[in-house]
Amino acid sequence: MPRDRIESAQPLAYTAPNYATKATPAADLCARTDPSPTLWLAIYFSDLPLAVFTRKPTRIEPDQPCAVCQEDGTNALIVCSNAAALRHNIVPGISLRAAHSLTTSLQLFYRNAVAEHAALERLAVWAGRYTSKVVVTETQTLLLEIGGSLRLFHGVDSLLKSIDSELTVLGYKHRRALSITPSSAGLLARTQSGAQVLDAAQLTSAVGAAPIDALNLDKRYTKLLHGIGAHYLRDLLRLPREGLARRTAPHILHTLDQLLGHRPDPQHFYSPPRTYKGQLEFSDPIDNTDRLSPAIQHLIMELTAALRTACSGVDSLTWTLRHYALPDTVMVLPLLAPNRDDRHLQELMQERLERLILPAPVDAIALTTGLFQPLPGNAMDAFADIALQEYTRQTALLERLQTRLDSSSVTGMRLHDEHRPEKAWQYCTPGGTGPTLQYDARPLWLLSSARPLSTRDGQPYLHGRLTLSTECERIETGWWDRNRIGRDYFSAITVNGVRLWIYRELKPPRRWFLHGYF
Amino acid sequence: MTQDLFEHRADIWRGGNTPPTVRDGIPTGFDVLDRLFPGGGWPRGALTEILTEEGTSALQLLMPALAQLSHSHKRWITWVAPPHIPYAPALANGGIDLSKILLIHPRRNTDLLWALEQALRSGTCSVVLAWLAGGNDKILRRLQLAAETGRTAGLLFCPPRNVEQHSTAALRVQVDPSPDGLTVDIIKRRGGWPAGPVHFSGASLHAARPH
Numbered sequence: 001m002p003r004d005r006i007e008s009a010q011p012l013a014y015t016a017p018n019y020a021t022k023a024t025p026a027a028d029l030c031a032r033t034d035p036s037p038t039l040w041l042a043i044y045f046s047d048l049p050l051a052v053f054t055r056k057p058t059r060i061e062p063d064q065p066c067a068v069c070q071e072d073g074t075n076a077l078i079v080c081s082n083a084a085a086l087r088h089n090i091v092p093g094i095s096l097r098a099a100h101s102l103t104t105s106l107q108l109f110y111r112n113a114v115a116e117h118a119a120l121e122r123l124a125v126w127a128g129r130y131t132s133k134v135v136v137t138e139t140q141t142l143l144l145e146i147g148g149s150l151r152l153f154h155g156v157d158s159l160l161k162s163i164d165s166e167l168t169v170l171g172y173k174h175r176r177a178l179s180i181t182p183s184s185a186g187l188l189a190r191t192q193s194g195a196q197v198l199d200a201a202q203l204t205s206a207v208g209a210a211p212i213d214a215l216n217l218d219k220r221y222t223k224l225l226h227g228i229g230a231h232y233l234r235d236l237l238r239l240p241r242e243g244l245a246r247r248t249a250p251h252i253l254h255t256l257d258q259l260l261g262h263r264p265d266p267q268h269f270y271s272p273p274r275t276y277k278g279q280l281e282f283s284d285p286i287d288n289t290d291r292l293s294p295a296i297q298h299l300i301m302e303l304t305a306a307l308r309t310a311c312s313g314v315d316s317l318t319w320t321l322r323h324y325a326l327p328d329t330v331m332v333l334p335l336l337a338p339n340r341d342d343r344h345l346q347e348l349m350q351e352r353l354e355r356l357i358l359p360a361p362v363d364a365i366a367l368t369t370g371l372f373q374p375l376p377g378n379a380m381d382a383f384a385d386i387a388l389q390e391y392t393r394q395t396a397l398l399e400r401l402q403t404r405l406d407s408s409s410v411t412g413m414r415l416h417d418e419h420r421p422e423k424a425w426q427y428c429t430p431g432g433t434g435p436t437l438q439y440d441a442r443p444l445w446l447l448s449s450a451r452p453l454s455t456r457d458g459q460p461y462l463h464g465r466l467t468l469s470t471e472c473e474r475i476e477t478g479w480w481d482r483n484r485i486g487r488d489y490f491s492a493i494t495v496n497g498v499r500l501w502i503y504r505e506l507k508p509p510r511r512w513f514l515h516g517y518f
Numbered sequence: 519m520t521q522d523l524f525e526h527r528a529d530i531w532r533g534g535n536t537p538p539t540v541r542d543g544i545p546t547g548f549d550v551l552d553r554l555f556p557g558g559g560w561p562r563g564a565l566t567e568i569l570t571e572e573g574t575s576a577l578q579l580l581m582p583a584l585a586q587l588s589h590s591h592k593r594w595i596t597w598v599a600p601p602h603i604p605y606a607p608a609l610a611n612g613g614i615d616l617s618k619i620l621l622i623h624p625r626r627n628t629d630l631l632w633a634l635e636q637a638l639r640s641g642t643c644s645v646v647l648a649w650l651a652g653g654n655d656k657i658l659r660r661l662q663l664a665a666e667t668g669r670t671a672g673l674l675f676c677p678p679r680n681v682e683q684h685s686t687a688a689l690r691v692q693v694d695p696s697p698d699g700l701t702v703d704i705i706k707r708r709g710g711w712p713a714g715p716v717h718f719s720g721a722s723l724h725a726a727r728p729h
Contacts, residue, residue, distance in 0.1 A: 397642050409625065415607060442608040444581075445605060496695050500573070
């Protein structure tokens with residue numbers, strides 16, 4: 001584990017109590033300068049267990065009741081259900097048996113904790129565009145320390161608005177709350193969506209209004225506390241501390257102190273990986289490439305968000321289309337230079353998709369990349385930026401061409417040190433360089449293979465008699481490999497005035513060939 | 519007032535032999551052509567149609583301009599579907615920086631038009647040379663728009679039989695071989711009457727050097 005991560009995690013929560021003495025209206029927050037106040041935004045993804053199965057762009061009819069269940073001792077409980085299921089009174093907490101008795105059309109998923117954690121980590125990467133301090137919790141919640149980001153995003157309101165709209169695009173339902181301590185923000189997001197607690201006085205009353213159940217304590221203690229008539233945290237706060245600790249466990253006091261900012265609450269910040277791996281499952285297999293586009297757009301958006309966070313680019317994308325019965329279709333999309341422009345990546349992929357024939361319906365689509373690469377160019381230099389833009393546009397053109405036409409159809413050319421005229425040049429990657437050489441007069445066009453000329457009275461002939469130059473250039477070389485040549489090259493003019501480059505073989509039968517046009 | 523308009527607009531027809539005064543063309547390297555061509559050179563951000571038979575050395579007319587562009591610009595000199603191999607030793611002899619050359623060999627005609635449009639539109643090519651078997655007015659209009667968007671000179675080489683077709687190109691020239699060189703006929707130029715023929719001897723073609 002990198003050391004700096006732990007160190008940077010320390011000071012945040014310690015500062016919370018100092019800050020808590022001042023009342024600062026939200027609007028003033030962005031106007032304040034150094035030091036930025038600590039402010040925690042908690043985003044609670046209420047339907048995360050279900051979303052990992054049903055998130056857009058897979059298609060589940062809106063009136064199809066869906067729910068996720070989880071084993072709990074001997075029976076299974078519903079942990080999350082969609083709106084259609086709620087209309088059938090299938091609420092979280094009821095047993096699976098009860099749910100089945102309420103409707104017969106319930107589509108059921110078993111909770112997938114691994115997928116949920118992975119989804120939450122992807123969201124943490126996405127959240128990296130707002131702050132570098134993101135915490136992934138075990139309670140379907142992300143904690144973002146946004147105190148230092150407010151000025152950049154023009155204040156709390158516009159930042160929250162932007163977060164809300166992007167999460168809607170990503171297809172997650174969420175609740176959020178702002179607070180001055182991390183754990184209270186998480187608690188409020190779960191219990192009082194939209195709460196904004198900006199000072200210590202508000203904090204006590206807001207935390208006090210939360211039900212004890214929301215603390216996720218051991219069931220024994222929850223039952224005990226309910227038994228003594230404590231249903232809300234404010235009831236708990238009124239109890240004598242020693243007594244509470246003796247009857248329950250000392251860590252409950254600890255939790256309460258951290259909620260209120262009386263005790264440091266160091267957080268472990270998420271550090272994004274240097275590669276990307278994303279997958280979307282389709283509940284309904286897709287048999288048409290057009291319908292893959294939204295999924296692709298989605299994955300590319302997640303990828304470019306990750307790249308922005310890491311200040312990097314990728315130099316190739318690997319797409320895997322998973323089929324039920326057949327091997328996966330794998331498409332590798334190489335890029336000429338590390339890139340993170342989502343529109344460009346989408347255009348490239350679109351080109352590929354248009355010519356893709358699906359061997360079978362697609363169950364899932366996955367996008368993986370190699371290690372993130374530094375972007376070309378030096379972004380610190382204002383003038384280099386213009387050159388970088390030009391460079392980016394040039395490679396963008398090449399990539400678009402090579403994606404559709406395949407790379408052997410898009411090339412550059414360079415000289416090659418070789419006397420045989422047909423080998424005195426080579427195709428190369430566009431922009432490549434070769435040796436600098438000087439030649440005698442050469443034609444602008446070379447025929448890809450020399451064309452035999454007919455002769456009349458021993459003289460070459462093409463649409464009439466040819467007028468030959470008096471001088472010729474003898475090229476005799478290549479004895480070291482199998483393509484030995486011996487030729488006398490002439491320039492010739494047809495009766496129409498077209499200038500040709502022709503040669504005569506030295507070996508009998510001494511045939512004439514047309515090799516180029518001047 | 520009228521003078522003002524003439525100075526700033528290249529697309530106003532003025533009759534006679536006066537070429538438009540807005541000099542934003544790419545200098546051809548031949549004084550006589552610079553005087554006759556609209557904008558004082560190969561038109562930038564527009565199409566030029568070069569009607570010529572295969573094997574005619576029409577490319578010789580472009581060499582000075584290409585050599586100059588390859589050194590003064592960082593942009594591509596793009597060749598779409600050349601009929602033969604553009605011979606690198608001759609291009610290097612002509613002073614062209616080969617690393618600026620981008621060759622595109624599409625296999626199908628639809629890909630050819632697509633690639634041509636992409637190259638013209640991208641704004642990363644100083645000039646795009648393309649060889650078309652035939653093109654109708656609709657295609658040319660589309661390419662013309664792409665050339666305007668990318669501020670790219672589009673030079674289309676077409677067979678001489680296309681001369682009867684209507685064309686939106688800013689400049690149309692017919693290049694024919696003559697016993698000791700080339701003749702150039704200006705069939706259409708934006709803002710002026712047809713002109714020519716202009717004769718080039720083989721020696722004058724080779725003597726031309728970029729300004």
